[in-house]
Amino acid sequence: MSNLILSIENLYKSYGATEVLKDINVSIQRGEFLVLVGPSGCGKSTLLNCIAGLEEVNAGAINIGGRDMVGVAPKDRDIAMVFQSYALYPTMTVGKNITFGMKVRGVDAATQAKKLADVAKLLQIEPLLNRKPGQLSGGQRQRVAMGRALVREPQLFLFDEPLSNLDAKLRVEMRTEIKRLHSNLKASIVYVTHDQIEAMTLATRIVVMKDGIVQQIGTPSEIYNHPANMFVADFMGSPSMNLIPATVEALPTGLAIKIKQENGTLELMDDTKIKGLKMGAKRELLIGLRPENITNPTANSRLVAPCRIEVVEPAGSDTFITTSLGEKPITARLRADTVVSPGAEIDLAFNLASASYFDAGNGERLN
């Protein structure tokens, strides 16, 4: 058996004249946890529905477990799906919800009972089996929905924003639980969410989408540290990456990047990184720096500049401050014990080694 569980090639999907998925190419290996993430309307749920066979595609191929899925009904795709609204059958008990699929497929009663018992034990929902969905809390419903998927033991699990209807605390708990299930069961999962933290914490690989186009595919660390374009940089991470407008100037000593400041200009000289930029003739760019790369200066800090503090937001473990660079608000992440107050000036250290550079025109990454 091949290790390639799912492969999608040149997939297109449109509703009437509006294209919702454009040239999607994604594949996942056995045991991978692939997260599709993007703002609402980016096509991620549509893509999941296409994988499940709940929506037809206009062009392109979907392979699951090496089988072409054209014309294959959802039930024959060897998948299981967990929905945002859980989609529990309201008139059936929890037990019946979990066994309904087996019943439809004609699995014998003894097997049904055994599998139900196994799943109920795994998810710790044994006491709930005779209740109706209406009598369950959100978290319990979520577990039942997962139970219904797990009992199928499919090649591929599909999760459609399964946690977004839960309150914040429960969401974090269930996130951990899903991660544990994934590593225990060695399951292959495609998981849709709009929550970038969920994507970062759960995924082995992330697909960032926008307007039906894949923006970047990579591990969480690749996505976080080397965003392919400004959209990814801005969308992933919280608070999001600072994008500081700057200009490139050729000085006798070499190339320099200049950032407008409140009074005067901040100049970044002859960094080797700058030389490597695929700049062409353009002079405008944006420097992407995560808040953690703008911090309290230390003895080794190479670039330190005074900045005026506009807003202070203590977050307990850190203190975030907002200042202005290139006429845009910039967030810096300082040690929690830093004594700061709005209006004051403070020296900030810029860690350019981690910086991303983006084309001011098309937003593509330059380094």
Add this chain to the structure above:
Amino acid sequence: MEWLQKHMPKMVLAPSFMAILLFVYGFIAWTAYISFTRSRLLPKYEIEGIIQYERLAQSPRWDVAMTNLAIFGILFIVISMVLGLLLAILLDQKIRTEGALRTIYLYPMALSFIVTGTAWKWILNPGLGIELVIQGMGWESFEFNWLTDPNMAIYTVVIAGVWQASGFVMALFLAGLRSVDQEIIRAAMVEGVSTPRIYRSIIIPSMAPIFMSAFIVLSHLAIKSFDLVIALTGGGPGYATDLPATYMYTMAFSRGDLGQAASSATVMMMVVMAIIVPYLYSELRSRHDG
């Protein structure tokens, strides 16, 4: 098998679709077509132009029917709406017996118009009915013979119609009153706005869609009104209480004048469409937007 699964929804809907296409739209087309012929007892299919509509225009009886529709329609709709709104507002004041009162106000809607007509025909009976009751109370000269007075008989239809439908309008409005956002009302109360003012400036304006619905239903009832007139006055005295619906029926089934029946039905259809189409259009549109 897969093919069958895939097309099952269409196959399930198909019979109803065909039925509606034929029995609603096909029939409307047929009736409209016949209205341009000289059909009498049997349908003829040679188009003769607007002769039937000219006959309608010249028919004093049709004139009476249309005038009656205007009188009945306007009074029936306006009185039912006013009464319904009044009752709804009164019932909305934390009335302890609200449930029972609501049941009483609304039960006429469960009755057939034939039953309603029969009952009111007896109550309005000149001689033995309400007239006698009032006379018995001491007002010896009281006269109430609208039922047999050609000029007044149409108003008895209004009386019975309002009696039957106003409770329903009340139920609609009451549901509307209750669905107004409580926070807005509380906000107004905090600002010291008086209760009548809250009704006038906040609640009632926000019920515009309900007014629309009530208007649609009532006008629909008014245009279709047939049974009530038949049971209450039989269209009489003479044809003083004829409505388009009874006119059409008489032409179709008593006079054997299919052309007149078809043209009068087509005019009714036009009147309904003038009211319904913009309403349905906006309803369907707003659903797509939302």
Add this chain to the structure above:
Amino acid sequence: MMDNLVKDGSLRQVALRAGLYAVLIIFALYYLMPLFVMIVTSLKSLDDIRTGSLIGLPRELVFDAWGKAWSGACTGVKCEGLQPYFWNSVLIAVPAVMISTVLGAMNGYVISQWRFKGSDFIFALLLFGCFIPFQVILLPMAIVLGKMKIAGSIGGLIFVHVVYGLGFTTLFFRNYYITIPVELVKAAKVDGAGFFRIFWSIFMPLSAPIVVVTVIWQFTQIWNDFLFGVSFSQAGTQPITVALNNIVNSTTGVKEYNVDMAAAIIAALPTLFVYVVAGKYFIRGLTAGSVKG
């Protein structure tokens, strides 16, 4: 409304409150009066009716009119009372209600959960069909019923009621099923259930409330129908509304108001019964049928 027209207990407020109740009760009497008149009249002797007052109680209770209305009153030539027509109405209403409800449920299920290109258009066509004045289809329907050899038969009336009830029954079910998330069907599809299995195992068990509303609505409509009854029936197949009208308007003999009233009550009893027993669903049907588009 959270507040009252009247809040504190001052004299003026008490008076206002009393006035409010008085107005409400007067209206209640207004709505009840015809029913009261019908009942007392039906229990009076003809003599009592001629000499007494419309709203006076019977001098002595006489039940003859009820017996006569049920089995002896004349509808034109025949004098069998309402009884045979009552059963005609039952024979028409029961199958017509069942068939139109089942079809409406299937249609609503498709239109709300299995949408396809054109299904919204079909829904719009059905919806518009709810609003046409039936006069516009009377003539061709009479001809078609004749061609189908069911003119003047109970079967013909059932057919007519089913066809013209479809719009409303579909509307009811569609508006109910549209509130059920589409994910339910998706989940069931992934579970391997097909079109009918999903309907039967998942939607049907959910449908009790809307089935009640639809059945009540359809039953009331069909039982109370007069236009189709009078247009498409013949001597032996008339529904009760037509028979009642014939009794009341039969010109032969003495006018027996007590029999008329008893007959009217008999004709109204089934729908009144439904209203009293299941008024909540009745109102829901009325408002659902009118408010939502």
